[in-house]
Amino acid sequence: MHKERTDDPRRLSVCVLTVSDTRTEEDDNSGRLIRETMEEAGHTIYSRQICPDDKNAILKAVESWVGKKTVDVIVITGGTGISYRDVTIETIRPFFTKELNGFGELFRYISYAEDVGSKALLSRAAAGAVGEKVLFALPGSVKAVRLALDRLVMPELMHIHDELTKHL
Incomplete structure (x- = not known):
C-alpha cells in the first residue's frame, strides 16, 4: 500500500514498520495504533509493513522508504529491547544524520515515572533525522507506543518536520 503525499504541508506521509517474529496484520495492535493516530492527526499512511526481527528485513524496509522523496516520517515498533x-x-x-538523543532519554524517563518503573532502563527507544525525514524506533508494546505517541511524537512531530525541512 503506497499513497502519495498530499500537497498540504501540514500533512505528512508516514511509513509504519512492525518488527516482530510473531505479529500478523490481524494482531499487530501497536502498528495499528500508530497508523490510526497518524491518520486521526490528518497524516497519510504511505506504507505499512511487518517484518521479522532480522537485520536484513529491517534494512530492506527502511532503505526503500528513506529513498522516497514522498516519505516524511518512519515509525518502527518492536525490536528495541535487549534480547538477542x-x-x-x-x-x-x-x-541517522542526526540522532535525537532527548527522545530516548525522555521516553525512558516518562516510562519510568508513569508506566513500568525501573524496567524502563531496558528500553532502547530512539529517534533521529535521516536527512529531511524523521525516524522513530518505539518498543513493541501497545502501552509503550501510546505513551510515546501521546507524550512525545505527536506533540513535536510538526515542529521536528519544520526544523528538518527549513532551509536558510
Missing part, C-alpha cells in the same frame, strides 16, 4: 533478537536499534542507527 532485538536488532532494530543497531540496524537503524547508521541511517
